[in-house]
Amino acid sequence: MKQSIYQMLVLFLLLILCMVGASACVKDAPKEEFLAEREPPIDEKGQEKPAGQPIKIGFSMDTLLEERWLKDRDLFKESIEALGAEVEILAANGNDALQILQAEKLISEGVDLLVIVPHNAEATAAVVHKAHQAGIKVVAYDRLVKNADIDLYISFDNEKVGELQAQAMLEEAPKGNYVYLGGAETDNNAHMMKKGVYNVLQPLIDKGDIKIVYDQWTQDWAPENAKENMAAALSANGGKVDAVIAANDATAGGALEALKGYGLAEKIPVAGQDAELAGIQRIVQGTQTMTVYKPIKTLAKETAELAVALAKGEKVAVNRKVHNGKAEVPAVFLSPVRVDGTNLEDTVIADGFHSETAIYGPQ
Template identity: 35%
Template sequence: MVAGLLAGVLAVSLAGCTEDGGQGDDALTVGLLLPSRAVPRWEQSDKPLIEKRVKELCSDCTVMYANAENDAASQRQQMNSMITSGVSVLILDVVDPGALRSSVRAAAREGIPVLAYDRLAEGPISGFVSFDGGQVGRLQGQALLKGMGARADGGGVVMMNGDPSSPNSAWYEGGARSVLRDRVRTLKSYNTLGWRTENAHDHMSAAISDLGPNQIDGVLAANDSIAAGVVSALKSARISPLPPVTGQDADLSAVRRIVEGEQYMTVYKPFRQETEAAAAMAVALAHGNDLAALVTTRVDSPTTKEVPARLLDPVSVTQDNIRTTLVRDGVYTIDQICPPQLRSACTRIGLIR
């Protein structure tokens, strides 16, 4: 699979270049639209990695960037502005697929291909790259059952889902429920608008108040920002020991919570794989090339059938494999994960030897 991607990238790189190494046509502009700053990965990982890889593949290409701050109207305005400016291709991590559908159609009318990134957009998109959301949810569900131990059969869990405006939210939830439905009781289920920590905190506080502190055996938190609010509410209620709490995105703060034993797991999505695939697909589309060599499957959106897609594999991370996943891949160093106040905890779980 990796060899196929590299071969496709090479083909893309050569397709738009002249013999002297320059681009065979006018310099191209890649529009990059990310959804928010609430999830640290967008600004800290995805943006710089995409910019770097686009430049490696297309030396004359530039990246025009905008962040929607989780506001669909702002993202629509940003996207329309990029269309007006004449970008060559758009990489769109959509805040709300329905709200951006008209802008995707406007791009198509102008001959600008749209690559849906991380979340499946609606309208005539030309490609999609993401991690398998169903597998993300399954990994969370499996880890939660393991963390619950003897309470995994018949125990009570709280579902802290993502923002329903995101198509990934239902994807994650469906995967998790497919694992949990025959094993545990769902005591409460919440949607977390904006994936915001403070909203998750409020929901978890309400669940504790309604259910009592001793009825919650586990919490399925859709991502690490939500997990932060869940853990904060549990600690505020003085619940000890904390029930296992899942997460996603491998935020540094979440990895530190895992080290401390406050969060049970996170889902690591090797961002470099996703950003490299997106950059290769975007450059190919900008040059009018086919995506066949760069995709592995096809998916259907509510509006478009058979969208060329590349779905990547996520990885479950607990205390047991932080070193062999996040540290090995260079996401974080031991020193980043283990500040002075966590040195003893890191030693206890084998991160410091």
């Protein structure tokens, strides 16, 4: 009898333990569903937003210290407001910690969707995770966020940018010593552009026609760092350089400053990217050979439309998938355009990107 009572007690205790274990499993499941389903955004008081309020987009930008990004900011704001939505824009000017804090601020304010231009493709992965915990989707604008489940990436075909640069330089210098000045190593776009450059140049490197005599990243895309790199390339090669491919027009400008010191500013072809006004003016003056124009008005407008649609829970169409180290990210890629002295009128001027007066002066 005692043994029977003992067995009943043991069975009872086992039953209690199983019930506790099952309860723990049930508690864990909703957490995964919350992260996957992206519950509706909440405001700063932790309450779900009332229906009828306008969509609010948060725009976290790396920097506003370059002409190009000032245009992106203004065009994106204009496009968002044209859709009847609101936007709050914060820029960190190259400070990773500040960008994360600013993005967290936008998340805490309960924006309906976060658009981010990352300074550091790796560091901003934490921002994506926090946004998703709050039920907020994240769109990467022009630059990819690495190792994060971002909801959409929209940019230009940056590999194609590099290919256009390399093809233009080969027309000017089919053989010889090449210098490559990359962008910031922390920027995924810089890696994609470099890949495009080498897609074109590698067969000629293997053949022996082209020799890469200097290849260096440019910290923070800073022109002064590009100038130092170019000076180092010239010094190491006794000034014997036949072509320079710079990742954007700002770095091309820095390279040209160094070339001036060697009396080579108008003698060596130089490629850039972004179609900045200074770069276009140098093309007119004959010191820069070409640039790659990325119609950012189209980028800003497309991103605004996609962001608002996603914030409303609507489906959007994509044309690519990009692996970012963690996931296959739905992406929309736009086409870049080669610009040189032959097609300024048909590209940057026709689009209103730069005016004739700004390029050529009042005369």
